[in-house]
Amino acid sequence: MSEIERLLSEFIDAWNAGRRPRVEDYLDRAPADEQAELAAQIEAFLDIAPTPDYSLETLEELMREPAVMATVEALQGKSGLWPSLLPRLRRRAQLRRDEVVEGIVERLGIQGQEEKAAQYVHELEAGTLETSGVSRRVIEALAGVLGASAEELERAADFRGFGTSGAAPAYLRGSADHVAAPREAADRDELPPDEWDEVDRLFRGGREEGGR
C-alpha cells in the first residue's frame, strides 16, 4: 500500500469520526513529490464527505470560530458585509484601526475629527451603522487606505442581510449591539440632519453627500 493511500484513509476515518483532522498535518507527512496528489484526493473526498456527526461541544466550538461569527454578525447587522470585510482588509494591510482612521481622516481632509471618525469606523465594523448612509468619498478613502477597490467595498455595503429591512433579529443580540450605542453615539443619532457636522454627513448622509 502506498503512503498516500494510507494517509488519505487515515484522514477520512478521522473526518468521519468527527475528530477534525487538519489537512496540512497529512500533507506534511506525505513524500514531497506526492503531496499534490494527496491534496487532490483529499479535496475530492471533501467534495463528497458527509458532515461529521459533531458533538454539541465541538459544534459550539466551531460556531465560535472568528470567521463564522463574522458572517453571522454581517448577516444581522446594518453594515452589509463590512463587519467581515473591513477587519479582514485591515489585517491584510497590516493596519490597526487607529491607523485606518488616521488615513481616512487625512484623505477626507477632516483633521481634528479623529475621535468622531473612529467611532463611525468602529460602528461600521460592528455592523451598527447603516452603510447606505456612507458617502462615496468615505468609501473611496477607506478603499485607498485598505488597498481595496471602491467597487468591492460598495458591493459589500449593498449586501442587505437581515439588519436593514423589517425587524432586526434578536439572535446573538449583544454580539454586535454591545458596541452599538455609547452615550455620545446615541446623542448623535438623535440630532436632526440639519444639525449634522461634516463628519456626520460623510458617514450618514448617503452616497452623494460630502462631494466636492
Place this chain on the structure above:
Amino acid sequence: MTAQPNDASDRVELLSDDELVALFQRCSKGRSPAERNAAVRAWHVLIARHQDRIVGWVATFRFEEGGDVVVAPGDREDVVQQAYERCLAKLEKTFRGTTAAEFRAALKQCVRYACMDHCRREMRREMGLASSIDETVGTADGDELGRLDDEIARIAARIESGRFDAALTIDAVSRVLGDLANEDMKIVIRLTMEGYSSKEIAAAIGKSVANVDQLRSRGMRELRRRISRDE
C-alpha cells in the same frame, strides 16, 4: 420532519443539513423577527458544520493555472472569510438551492473564487507587477466577471462557460458514483460517504483494510478525473 421557524429557539443543532438549508431559504424571506432569527441561526449552524470542509478546501487548493501556487497557511483564515463573504452575497442574490448538496456546491464555488483571487494577488506581488491588487475573479456573488488582465483571461473564459457551475458539479458527482465500473470501489466510496471507517468497511465487505485504503484512494482519483473531464 418539517422544520418550523420556532425550532430556532430550540434545537436547530439537531436538524440535518438539508433541513437547515430549507429552513434558511424559507425563513430568510420572512419579515418577522422569529423567522429572521431562525434563518440566522440556521445559517450559523450550517456554516459551522462546514467550517472544517472549507478550511480543508483552501488547504488543498492548487492554482494550476499559476504553476501550482497554494494559499500559504498564514493566509488561509483570510481566504476562508473571503469565501464566506462571497457565499453570503451569493445567497442573497442568486442562490436558489434547497438542498445541502446544492449549498455545498455553491460553497465550493465561492472557495475556489476566493482562492484564485488570493493566489493571483500573491502572484502579482511576487512578480512585482505594478497593477492594482483590487481586481477580483468574479463579483462578490461569483456570477459575473470583474476587470481581468490577460493573465487570467483563460480562467475567466472557463468560468463563463460554466466550469464551476454548482449544478454541474452535483450532477457530475452523482453520475461518477453511479458509473464507477469497479463494484468494490463503488461500495467502498458509498460506505465512506456514509461515514464508515476503513476497518468497518473492510469487515463489511470481507477485504483487508489495505485493500479498502487502496480502493478509497483510487476512487477519489477517479472521481476527480471524471469530474474534471466533465467540466
